[in-house]
Amino acid sequence: MGLVSQTGDGAATAEEAETPLGMGSSYRYNSPLVQVVLIGLVCFCCPGMFNALSGMGGGGQVHHDVANNANTALYTTFAVFGIVGGGIYNLLGPRLTLFAGCCTYVLYAGSFLYYNHHQEQTFAIAAGAVLGVGAGLLWAGEGAIMTAYPPPGRKGTYIAVFWSIFNMGGVIGGLIPFVLNYHRTTADSVNDGTYIAFMCFMSAGALIALAILPANKVVRADGSRASTVKYSDVSTEVTQIARLFGNWRMLLMLPAAWASNFFYTYQFNNVNGLLFNLRSSGLNNIFYWGAQMLGSAGIGWVLDYSCRSRRRRGFVGIALVAALGTAAWGGGLANQLRYTDGKWEPKLDFKESAYAGPFVLYFSYGLLDAMFQSLVYWVIGALADDSLTLSRYSGFYKGVQSAGAAVAWQVDKHKTPLLHQLIVNWALTTVSYPLLALLIALAVKDEQDRQPDGDPEIDLKVPKPSAPSIPVY
Secondary structure (H helix, E strand, O other), X not given: OOOOOEOXXXXXXXXXXXXXXXXXOOOOOOXXXXXXHHHHHHHHHOXXXXXXXXXXXXXXXXXXXXXXXXXXHHHHHHHHHHHHHHHHHHHHOHHHHHHHHHHHHHHHHXXXXXXXXXXXXXXXXXXXXXHHHHHHHHXXXXXXXXXXXXXXXXXXXXXXXXXXXXXXXXXXXHHHHHHHOXXXXXXXXXXXXXXXXXXXXXXXXXXXXXXOXXXXXXXXXXXXXXXXXXXXXXXXXXXXXXXXXXXXXXXXXXXXXXXXXXXXXXXXXXXXXXXXXXXXXXXXXXXXXXXXXXXXXXXXXXXXXXXXXXXXXXXXXXHHHHHHHHHHHHHHHHHHOOOOOOOOOOOEOOOOHHHHHHHHHHHHHHHHHHHHHHHHHHHHHHHOOOHHHHHHHHHHHHHHHHHHHHHHHHHHHOOOOHHHHHHHHHHHHHHHHHHHHHHHHHHOOHHHOOOOOOOOOOOOOOOOOOOOOOOOO
C-alpha cells in the first residue's frame, strides 16, 4: 500500500512509496545512521557550543547575574515552546523547524559579545528569550528524529552515537576558551574571540540542519521507512498536546524531566565557575563533555545489549544510573561542606595539586548527566514508534525540563545556600528512578521490540539477506 501523498518539507508521492526497498549501503544519505549523525552535527554546533558557553559559569562573565537572567528568560520561553515544539515540528517538518531553531543560538552568543563592550543586560535577556523559542523547536525536532528514525532494537545505540557527536561540541567548545584565554590567568571575563568562534560554529549548524530528511524519506536496513504518516494540522496538534498533561506516562516522567537540567545551574556556576580560574574552567568543560561521550556510550550498550528482555535492560539501566547518581551527589556533598559560605579563594588552577579532587567530581557530574538523559530518551523511544507521537512526547519532556531550568537559574540568582541547592538536586534525581522503573513496568512491552536485526549501520556481524537497492535521496 502506497504512502499518502504529502506536500511541503515531507513531500512524497504514492509512486515513491511503492519503490522496492532493500538493504543498500550502510552510509547512504537516507539511512537512519546518516540522519542521526547529521542531527548530531547540528547539535554539536549549536547546543553543544551553548553548553560550553554556559559551562564556563556566568557565560564567561565575572558577574553571573547577566547569565542567570538571560537563562531564566531562555528557559521560560523554552518551557512553552518545548511543549508546543513537537506540534510545530509535525506541521513544518524537520528542515524549517531545525533551521529556525539554530539561528537563535547565533543571536544569543552575539549578545554576550555585545555585553563584553557595553555591560548592558537587556540585549542578552531578550536574546535568551528568543533562544528559548528556537531551542524548543530544535530539541523537539531532535527528540523526534532520535526516537523515531532508528530501528526499535537499536535506539540506545543510536542515542549514544548522537550524544557522543553532540557532546564533542562541548569538548571543542571547552577548548576555545581554554586556548584563547590560556595566558590571561588573572582575567575575569573571556575575550571577544571566544564569542566570535562560538557564533561561527552555530552558523554552520544552521546550514547543516537543511540537510535533514523528513521521516517518510528515511529507510531502515530492513526496508521499512521511519514513518509512513503524513504531517499533522493545527487543531490536531493543539488537542494532542493538551492531552499530554493528563497522560499518565508523561506524569510519571515529570520528576526526571524537571531534574534533568535543574542541576546545570549548580554544577556550572557553583562548582566550575566558583572553584576554578578562567582557563581551568574551560579545561574542565573539555572533560565534562568528554565524560558525557563515555557515559552515553556505556548506557547505550546496557540499554540495547545487556539482556534479551527490553524491560529488563531498562531496569538494569536505571539501577546503574541510580548507583552512579548516589556516588556523584555523595561526593558533591563532601566537597560542598568545604565551602558552605559560597566562597572559595584562591581559585584553583589545573597546575595545582588541590585541583584533582574537584576536577574528578565535575567529571563525574558530566558522566551522570549523559547517562541520566540518555536513559530518559530511551524510555521515551520505547513508548511508541511513530515520529508524530514521539515528537510530542519529546517536546513535553523538553518543556518540563526547561521549566525546571528556569526556576534553577533564579534559585541561584537569589543566593540560595549552595548546600540547599545540592540537596534539592540529589533528591530530584533520586525520586526519578523508581518512577521511571514503574513507567517501564507498565508501558514498555517486550513483544513490541523487534529482536535485534543486526542493523548493518551499527552492527556488521549479522548477515542480511540480499534485496533490491534503496533509492538514495
